[in-house]
Amino acid sequence: MGLVGILVGLALLIALAYRGWSVLLLAPIAALIAAAFAGEPLLAHWSQTFMGSAARFLAQFFPIFLLGALFGKLMDDSGSVTAIAGAMTRRLGARRAILAVVIAGAIVTYGGVSLFVAFFVLAPMAEALFRAADIPRRLMPAAIALGTSTFTMSALPGTPSIQNAIPMPFFGTTPFAAPGLGVIASIVMLVFGLAWLARAEASARRRSEGFGPGILADVDAAAADEIVRERATVAQEFDPAEIRHGHHAEQGPPLLAAFAPLVVVVLVNLVMSLVVLPRLDLTYLAEPRWGSTSLSAVGGVWSVVVALATAIVAVVALNLRRLSELRASMDAGANASVLPAVSVASLVGFGAVVAALPAFEVVRDWVLSIQGGPLVSLAASTNILAALTGSASGGMTIALDALGSTYMGLAAELGIDPSLLHRVAVIGSGTLDSLPHNGAVVTLLAVCGTTHREGYFHIVMVGIVGAVLGLVAVIALGSVFGSF
Template sequence: MGLIGILVGLGLLVALAFRGWSVLLLAPIAALIAAAFAGEPLLAHWTQTFMGSGARFIAQFFPLFLLGALFGKIMDDSGSVTSIAEFMTEKLGTRRAMLAVVLAGAFVTYGGVSLFVAFFVLAPMGIALFRQAGIPRRLMPAAIALGTSTFTMSALPGTPSIQNAIPMPFFGTTPFAAPGLGILASVIMLAFGLWWLGRAEGRARLAGEGFGPADATAPVDAAAEDPIVRERATTAHEFDPAEIHNGVHAYTKPSFGLAALPLVVVVVVNLLMSLVILPQMDVSFLAEPRWGGTTLSAVGGVWSVVVALTAAILVALAINWRRLPGLRATLDAGANASVLPVFSVASLVGFGAVVAALPAFELVREWVLGIEGGPLVSLAIATNVLAALTGSASGGLTIALDALGPTYMKLAAEIGLDPALLHRVAVIGSGTLDSLPHNGAVVTLLAVCGTTHRESYLDIVMVGIVGAIVALVAVILLGSFVGSF
C-alpha cells in the first residue's frame, strides 16, 4: 500500500500542477496522501518532515534565489540585457540570426541573469530578427532554449544557476566541479543544437516556409499576466514572471561593454572565491554549534555564488545608477520575484522528503541503486526521472540528493569516485527530461514567443532533451574510464 500511496500522491501532484494548480497546495496534500496510504502519522509528517525539509532548502538556497532575481531585474530594467542582445544581433546580422539568438541567451544566462528575464527580452527581439531573416517563427523557442536552458544551466563550469548550486552542500563541491567534462558537455549540447536548428531552417527554406503572419507579435504582456503560466513557471526557475513588468525601465541603454561588465564580474568573482579566496580562509569556527557544526565544503560553494552575485549587483548599480529612474521599484520587484519560486521548489522538496521517509521508499532506493552501470548511471536516471515527474530541474535534483546523496557519497568513497563527477552528472541529468511539456520554462517560453506545443515542441525536445542526453552519456562514459577532470 505504501508504494501505491507514493504513486497516487505523485500522480495527483503531476496532473494538477500541469493544469495550473499551485504547488504550495498540491505538494503537502500529495505528501499527506502518500503518508496516509502507508499508515504514517499525518500531522507529524506535515509539520516535521515536510516543513523541516522545505525550511532547510529555503535556509540553504534562498540567498541565491533572492540575489539571482534581483540581479536579473536590475539587468533588465537598466536595459543591459537588451543592449547585449542588440549587440549580438548587430554583429552577427540576419544571416546568422539563429546563432545570434542562441549566443545572446547563453551570454546573459551564464553571467547570472535569470532565464525568464532573458525570455521576455529575447522573444520580441528574436521575432524582429527572424522575420527579417525569413526564418519560421516556430523555431524561435528552440533557439532561445538552446542558449538559455541547456549548457549554461547545467554544464558550463562556474555557472551561477540554482541547479549548479544544489549539489554543492551534498558533495562538498564548487560551482566549477569537473570543469573539463562540463566544457565537453557544453560543446556537445551547443554543437548538436545548432546542427539541428540549422537543419530545420534549411528544410524550411527549401519548402518555402517564411516567418509567418507579418502582424504576429510576441504576447509577452499576456504571458506575464497568465496565472497558469505563472504557477508552472515558478517551480522551474528563480524568477516569478508576474514581476517582469513591475519596476521602471530605463529610457537609455548602456553600451555593450558596460552592460556586459556585471556578467564578467559574476564569473571572475565566482572563480576567485571558489579556487583562491575561500580555500585560504580560516573557517574553523564553522565547527562550533552556533554555526551549525558545518564545514567549508558544505557551504563554500553557496558562499562563492552569493559573493559573486552581490558583487555583480553592486557593479550593475554603480554603472546604471542614473539610468534606473525607479530604483526602489526595481529592487522591490526583483525581491518579490524570488519569493514564490523558492517556496514552490521548497514545497516540492518537502513532498520528496515525506516520500523518502516512508518505509516503501526502500524499494525505490534499492531499485535505483541496483541499476546496472554503476553509481553514475543510477544517479543520472534518478535525477532524470524526478526532474521529469516534477517538471522542475531544481526540485527533482534536490529530492534525489536529499534521498540518495549520502548513499552516493558513501559509494564514491568506497570506490574512489570524485564527488565532482557526481556533481556534474547530477546537474546535467536534472536538465534533460525536466523539459517535458508540463515544464514551467517550456510553457513560459512558448507563451512569450506566441507559439504552441504542436508547432515548436519537437525542436525544443531535440535541442533541450536529446542534445543534453547525448552530452550526459558522453560525460558518464568518459568519467567512468578516466575519472573527473
C-alpha cells in the first residue's frame, strides 16, 4: 500500500498543479496522502519531515532566489536587458533573426538575469525581427527557449542559475564543476538547436509560409494570468506577477554599462570559487554554532551569492539616475523571489516525505539498478522527477535529497569525481522538465502569442532532444575520460 500511496499522491500533485492549483497547498496534501497509505504518523511527517526539509532548502538557497530575482528586476527596470537584446538584434539583423534572438537570450541569462525577465523583454524584439524576416511566429518560442533555457541554465560552467547551485552542497562542488564537459554539452545543445531551427525556417520558406497573422500577445495579461503564475513559480526563481511593478527606465544605458553587471557576475563568481574562498581559513565552520559544516558544503552557494550581490551594487551604481523609483524596483524584485522559493521548497518537502516512507526503498533500488552505472541512473532519476514535478530545481532537489549521499558513496567507491555527478545532475534536470505543463513553457508560449499546438514541437526539439544529446555526450565522455 505504501507504493500505491506514493503514486496516488504524485498523481494528485501533477493533475491539480496542471490545472493551476497552488503547489503550496498541493504538496503537503499529496505528502500526507502518501503517508496515510503507508500507515505513517501524519502530523509528525508534516511538521518534522515535510517542514524540516522545506526549511533546509530555504536556508540553503533562498539567498540565491532573492538576489537572483532582485538582480533581474534591476537589470530590466534600468533598461539594461533591453539595451543588450536590442544591440544583438541590430547587429545581426533580420537576416539572422533566429541567431540574434538566441545569442541575446544566452548573454543575459548567463549573466544572471532571470529567465522570465528575459522572456518578457525578448518576445517583443523577436516578434519584430521575425516579422521583418518573414519567419513563422511558431518558431519564436523555440528560439527564445534555446538561448535562455538550455545550455546557459544547465551546462555552461559558472552559470548562476539556481539549477547549477543546487548540487553544490550535496557534492561539495563549485559553479564551475566539470567545465570542459559543460562547454562541450553547451556546444552540442547550441549547434543542434540552431541546425533544427534553420531547417524549420528553410522548410517554411519552401512552402511560402510567412510570419502569419495576429499580433504579439499582451505581456501584461500573460504576467497577470493566475494559471500561468502558478505554473511558472515552480519552474524558475521569478514571480511573473512582479514583472510590471516598479518603474522601467525610458531610455536604457550605453551598451558597455549594460554589459558590465553581467561581466561582474561571471568574474566575481570565478574569483570567489577558485581563488578567494579556497585561500581562507574557514575551519571555524566545523563548530556547532555554524552547523558543523564545511567549505565544500557552503562555498559554492557563497560564491554565487557574493557574485550576485556585487552585480546588484554595480547595476545600481551605473544606473542610479535611470532607476528613478529604486525602492519600488527593489521591492518588486524581492517580492518576486518569495513565491517561487516557497513553492519549490514545498515540492522538496513532498519529496522528503516520500523518501522517508518504507516503500521508497523499492523506488531507490529500482533507480540504482538502472543499467549503465551511477551516471546513467543519476541522469534518469533527475530526468524523471523534473518531468513529474514540472520543475528542474524541484525535481533535482528531491532526487539529491533522497539519493545524493548514495551517489557520493558510489563515487568514492568507483573513483568518480563529484564534479561529474554535479554536471550530470544539472543537465539531467533540464531535459524532461520542459514537458507541456512546465511553467516556463506555458509562460513562453503565452508571451509569444502561440499555442502548444503551434509552437511546442520545436521547443521539444531544442529544449529536450538537444539537451538529451548534450547529456549523452557528457556521460559518454565522463565515463571514458572522467571529469575535466
